[in-house]
Amino acid sequence: xxxxxxxxxxxxxxxxxxxxxxxxxxxxxxxxxxxxxxxxxxxxxxxxxxxxxxxxxxxxxxxxxxxxxxxxxxxxxxxxxxxxxxxxxxxxxxxxxxxxxxxxxxxxxxxxxxxxxxxxxxxxxxxxxxxxxxxxxxxxxxxxxxxxxxxxxxxxxxxxxxxxxxxxxxxxxxxxxxxxxxxxxxxxxxxxxxxxxxxxxxxxxxxxxxxxxxxxxxxxxxxxxxxxxxxxxxxxxxxxxxxxxxxxxxxxxxxxxxxxxxxxxxxxxxxxxxxxxxxxxxxxxxxxxxxxxxxxxxxxxxxxxxxxxxxxxxxx
Amino acid sequence: xxxxxxxxxxxxxxxxxxxxxxxxxxxxxxxxxxxxxxxxxxxxxxxxxxxxxxxxxxxxxxxxxxxxxxxxxxxxxxxxxxxxxxxxxxxxxxxxxxxxxxxxxxxxxxxxxxxxxxxxxxxxxxxxxxxxxxxxxxxxxxxxxxxxxxxxxxxxxxxxxxxxxxxxxxxxxxxxxxxxxxxxxxxxxxxxxxxxxxxxxxxxxxxxxxxxxxxxxxxxxxxxxxxxxxxxxxxxxxxxxxxxxxxxxxxxxxxxxxxxxxxxxxxxxxxxxxxxxxxxxxxxxxxxxxxxxxxxxxxxxxxxxxxxxxxxxxxxxxxxxxxxxxxxxxxxxxxxxxxxxxxxxxxxxxxxxxxxxxxxxxxxxxxxxxxx
Numbered sequence: 001x002x003x004x005x006x007x008x009x010x011x012x013x014x015x016x017x018x019x020x021x022x023x024x025x026x027x028x029x030x031x032x033x034x035x036x037x038x039x040x041x042x043x044x045x046x047x048x049x050x051x052x053x054x055x056x057x058x059x060x061x062x063x064x065x066x067x068x069x070x071x072x073x074x075x076x077x078x079x080x081x082x083x084x085x086x087x088x089x090x091x092x093x094x095x096x097x098x099x100x101x102x103x104x105x106x107x108x109x110x111x112x113x114x115x116x117x118x119x120x121x122x123x124x125x126x127x128x129x130x131x132x133x134x135x136x137x138x139x140x141x142x143x144x145x146x147x148x149x150x151x152x153x154x155x156x157x158x159x160x161x162x163x164x165x166x167x168x169x170x171x172x173x174x175x176x177x178x179x180x181x182x183x184x185x186x187x188x189x190x191x192x193x194x195x196x197x198x199x200x201x202x203x204x205x206x207x208x209x210x211x212x213x214x215x216x217x218x219x220x221x222x223x224x225x226x227x228x229x230x231x232x233x234x235x236x237x238x239x240x241x242x243x244x245x246x247x248x249x250x251x252x253x254x255x256x257x258x259x260x261x262x263x264x265x266x267x268x269x270x271x272x273x274x275x276x277x278x279x280x281x282x283x284x285x286x287x288x289x290x291x292x293x294x295x296x297x298x299x300x301x302x303x304x305x306x307x308x309x310x311x312x313x314x315x316x
Numbered sequence: 317x318x319x320x321x322x323x324x325x326x327x328x329x330x331x332x333x334x335x336x337x338x339x340x341x342x343x344x345x346x347x348x349x350x351x352x353x354x355x356x357x358x359x360x361x362x363x364x365x366x367x368x369x370x371x372x373x374x375x376x377x378x379x380x381x382x383x384x385x386x387x388x389x390x391x392x393x394x395x396x397x398x399x400x401x402x403x404x405x406x407x408x409x410x411x412x413x414x415x416x417x418x419x420x421x422x423x424x425x426x427x428x429x430x431x432x433x434x435x436x437x438x439x440x441x442x443x444x445x446x447x448x449x450x451x452x453x454x455x456x457x458x459x460x461x462x463x464x465x466x467x468x469x470x471x472x473x474x475x476x477x478x479x480x481x482x483x484x485x486x487x488x489x490x491x492x493x494x495x496x497x498x499x500x501x502x503x504x505x506x507x508x509x510x511x512x513x514x515x516x517x518x519x520x521x522x523x524x525x526x527x528x529x530x531x532x533x534x535x536x537x538x539x540x541x542x543x544x545x546x547x548x549x550x551x552x553x554x555x556x557x558x559x560x561x562x563x564x565x566x567x568x569x570x571x572x573x574x575x576x577x578x579x580x581x582x583x584x585x586x587x588x589x590x591x592x593x594x595x596x597x598x599x600x601x602x603x604x605x606x607x608x609x610x611x612x613x614x615x616x617x618x619x620x621x622x623x624x625x626x627x628x629x630x631x632x633x634x635x636x637x638x639x640x641x642x643x644x645x646x647x648x649x650x651x652x653x654x655x656x657x658x659x660x661x662x663x664x665x666x667x668x669x670x671x672x673x674x675x676x677x678x679x680x681x682x683x684x685x686x687x688x
Contacts, residue, residue, distance in 0.1 A: 052638040066636035074579070075559070075639035079647040091642035110645065271645040 002312050029285040031255050031278065032119040034205060038138030039178065040116055040258030041192060041200055042208040042231060044215065045270065046101045046242040048109040048199035050089055054191035058087040058113075061179060061190040080112075083165040086176040087113040087191055092270055101242050101264030108263060110270040111200060113191070114161045114176040115250060115257035116140050117279070124281035125156035130173070138205070138258050139178045147173060158254055158273050158280065192229055197239075203231030205258050212248040212260050215241075255279030332396055340391040341523075347595065348520045348532060348542045361527035368400070369526055370425055370433040373407040374464055376457040377450050377484045377493055378439025382475040383409050385512035389519060390599050402522065405433070408452070419453050426467050434525070435468035435503075437461065437496050440477040440484045444492030461499060470531065471496060471505045474518050479507035479539070480619030487623075495619075497538060506531050507538040511616035514595055517543040539589070539617075547634060548585035548613055551593040554578065560640040572610060582628035583612030586635075590617045 059066065059076065064084045066076030078085040090112060095105035102108075116133075120140050123131045130147035133140050142162075149171060153162045165171035179189035187193065192202035201208070211231050218224050218241040228235040242264050249267045250257035254275040261272065268274055291297055342355030375383075387394050398404040405425035411418045425433065439457075442449035447458035465471055473496040476482035484493035497505045508517050521540055524532045533541045549555065557563070557577035564572035565580050572581075579586070585607065592613070596605040606613050615621030615631075625631075 050642065055638050070561075072561075074561075074633065074636075075641075076636045077639050077641055077643075079643040088643065090645050092645050109642075269645070 007308060007311075029282050029289060031282050034118050034256060035135065035138045036206075037136065038205045038258055039183070039203065040138070040205045040208055040260065041178075041189065041202055042212055042260045042262070043111045043200050044212075044226075045108050045110055045199070045261065045263035045265065046244065047197050047226060047239065048089070048111065049197055050091065050109040051196065052089050053194045053196060054111065054200055055085070055087055055089055057190035057194035058176070059085070061182060062086060064174075081161065081163060081175075083163045083167070083171075083174045085163075086174065087111065090271065092265055094269075103265050103269065106265065108265040108270065109199075110261075110263070110272070111191070112159075112161075112271065113259065114140060114178075115159055115254075115259045116178060117254055117257045119255035119279035119281045121156035121158060121254075121279065121281045121284075122153035122162055124285060125152040127152065131162070134180075137178070137180070137183070139180055139183075140175075141177055141180060142173055142175065144172045156280070158275055188230060195229070198226045198228035198235075198237050201227050201229060201231045205260075207231050208260055209248065209251060212251075212262055215262060216244055216246055216248070218244075220244075252277045255282065332400075343391050344516075344520055344523050347516055348524060348540075354527075358523055358527045368403040370403045370405050370429040371436055371522075372405055372422060372425060372433055372464060372468070373436045373438070374460060375408050376437065376439035376441045376461065376478070377491070378475065378477055379483070380409055380438075381512040382438040382518075383407070386515045386518065388598065389515040391516075392519065397519065401526070402434075405429075416453075422464075426464065430467045432469050433467070434522070435465055435471045437471060437473050437478045438475045440481050440493035440495060441499055442484070442491035443494050443499070444490070447492075449491040458499070461496070465500045465503055468503055470525070471500060471503050472508060472518070472521065473497065473505055474508045475513060476509045476511045476616055476619075476622060479509035479617075480537075482511065483623050485623075504531060505538055506534060506540060509539065509544070509617040509619075510590060511622060513617070514543075514591070514597060516595060517591070535589075537619075543591045544589045544617065546589065546591070548588050548590055548593055548607075549633075550635070551591070552585050552607060553593060554607060556640070558639075559637075567610075575610075578607060578610075578612040579630065581612045582614075582626070582630060583607065584615030584618070584621050584625065584631045585613045586631040586633045587621060588613055588615040588618045588631075 055076070058064075064086065067078035067082055067084045068075070069077050069079050078088055080090075081088050088111075090110050092108045092110065094103065094107070097105065097107040099106045100108065116139055118138070120131065120133055123129070123133050123140060127150065128146045128148055130143045131140055131153055132143065149164075151162075151164055151173075153173060154160075154164060162173045162175050164173055179187070179191075182189060188202040192200050195201075201211075203211075208231050211227070215224075220241050220243040222241050223238055224241055225236040225238055227233060228237050245263055245266055247267070249261035249263070249272055250259055253272075255277065261267065261270075263270055338355065338359055341359040342352055345354040345358055346352055373383075386397075389397075392401065398410075404410070406418065406422040408418070411421070413421060439450075441447070441457050441461055443458055447456035450457040452460060473479045477484060477493070478496050480495045481489070481493050484491060485495075495507075497507065506521060508521060510517065517540065520542070521532060531540070535541050535544060537544075549558075552558075554575065554577045557575075558579055562571065562574075562576040563580040564574075564576045564578055566572065567581070572578075577583070592605045593607070596602070596608065598604050603609060612627070614623075614627055615625065616623075621631075
């Protein structure tokens with residue numbers, strides 16, 4: 001097929017002008033705002049002792065089987081979240097790992113589960129809206145009947161949370177859904193209820209954020225009251241404050257999440273990616289909307305190609 | 317203050333002071349998981365009872381181990397139990413009379429306490445060949461059980477044999493040994509399995525019944541939850557070794573000497589419900605239970621496990637919990653099979669391209685070009 005350079009440049013310019021004409025701030029998709037009354041978790045790595053009661057409780061109340069990673073198959077010891085593990089505790093170790101929550105020669109724990117983002121990339125990427133953000137609680141829920149198994153959500157999630165059931169004949173996507181089946185009964189997520197130290201607390205995100213910011217103002221070495229189970233509940237435990245990294249992870253990252261983190265060790269060392277404030281869902285949808293607005297650009301582009309091909313095809 | 321006036325002792329029943337009596341009532345209460353104040357309530361119920369509750373103890377295909385275990389209890393001591401707390405009207409091993417006199421005593425007690433006595437059964441009941449494999453006084457155990465239980469208020473099946481069949485039911489069950497609950501269906505039955513069970517499981521249950529007039533909370537196999545509500549695995553002192561993956565693999569090896577977990581030697585703790593690690597046996601200090609002395613549990617309380625599952629066959633885990641290990645922040649992935657398959661794919665593609673080049677596919681394309 002012969003395309004004259006001149007013709008090609010003509011079509012490309014025309015197309016570009018078309019796009020430029022249509023593009024503008026009106027197309028940029030706005031970032032989603034936090035839902036008032038949304039619920040989430042606050043995980044404080046300095047309070048966590050790595051007991052893994054949350055891992056056990058999550059398996060128990062979601063009725064998921066154990067994940068074996070040793071040949072004995074004696075313990076539930078997943079190496080990472082997988083199709084049977086929605087929540088896992090991981091260990092950060094450096095050097096001698098002597099001191100807890102210290103970056104050098106120290107160790108720290110991190111809890112990994114779905115972040116229930118304010119502007120979830122998985123829900124944006126899903127072509128059939130199997131992953132949806134609940135309007136009231138903000139929980140990102142999964143509808144197995146809508147899912148087509150394309151796994152775009154796995155590609156989209158910056159935290160690598162949705163897990164595909166490779167081992168099944170009729171696979172689903174598996175991830176934490178903040179125990180919505182328990183919330184319906186007036187209970188709280190199992191990981192928050194069973195955490196003995198109060199490392200994982202549940203509550204409305206506004207209150208969790210307020211509590212997290214309050215903790216950042218505490219003086220290391222002071223004794224303060226930390227809530228257990230619920231952030232606004234009556235159960236409290238007194239503990240000594242440990243130096244925090246001065247940031248609430250999840251306040252703004254990726255547009256904000258409903259699961260917030262506090263730690264004494266830099267978040268990237270704990271496996272939490274350094275995301276910019278603009279959610280990827282917003283960026284990708286902006287590009288999509290720009291390119292496909294009114295279907296003008298596609299029609300022009302394809303029309304142009306058809307024209308060129310037609311011009312260069314000799315009737316034989 | 318020890319009482320050294322021996323003449324007065326005969327008036328003071330069993331030589332137990334009020335303080336000791338109150339003490340053991342509290343111990344009983346705590347052992348059942350009741351608040352310590354309940355000890356007083358138990359003491360009151362027991363002493364204020366107009367009449368000591370009558371108990372008939374019927375033995376079928378038993379080894380007398382359960383009675384022997386009871387004889388060795390210290391809180392309360394057995395003589396205190398049968399002289400002060402209950403009226404043991406019939407017990408084949410411990411009866412003073414024997415033969416017809418003993419049988420007459422049983423008949424008289426049943427008549428007098430119709431509907432009010434507790435029937436304790438140890439040993440399984442053979443039912444094969446009309447039950448001739450266990451006969452007492454010319455009657456089959458099956459018949460005696462049926463006729464005695466008719467008028468009983470409740471039945472306590474003590475020992476694994478009475479609770480689920482036990483030893484006589486193993487190895488093909490030649491005599492048709494059957495537990496009590498599969499024969500008697502119309503009376504409340506509590507099962508206290510074990511071979512033998514800790515006597516305090518039985519004693520606590522009896523005292524609870526005497527105090528509150530009802531049985532303690534039972535699980536779906538009719539066993540009191542305070543004693544059989546948890547797996548041995550959940551309370552075992554060697555559990556940290558299990559969680560950390562430290563096992564003995566041979567009797568007498570280095571790890572066995574260090575007291576490591578006996579799971580690989582066939583310990584049935586993970587599938588056996590009992591309170592052995594908690595109260596242990598004999599009141600002689602710590603570590604006096606099978607695992608504590610270095611032998612794997614064989615599941616004597618569990619039907620289908622004890623005397624059925626081979627001693628050194630590994631137990632099935634009911635509750636699979638996280639061990640003492642942690643995954644790293646980033647675990648290595650994609651090694652092994654995945655990588656090598658990728659390599660094979662690349663090699664195959666390269667080979668395919670070479671073949672195509674050599675065998676003239678490209679040549680064909682060239683011909684088409686020239687044809688234009």
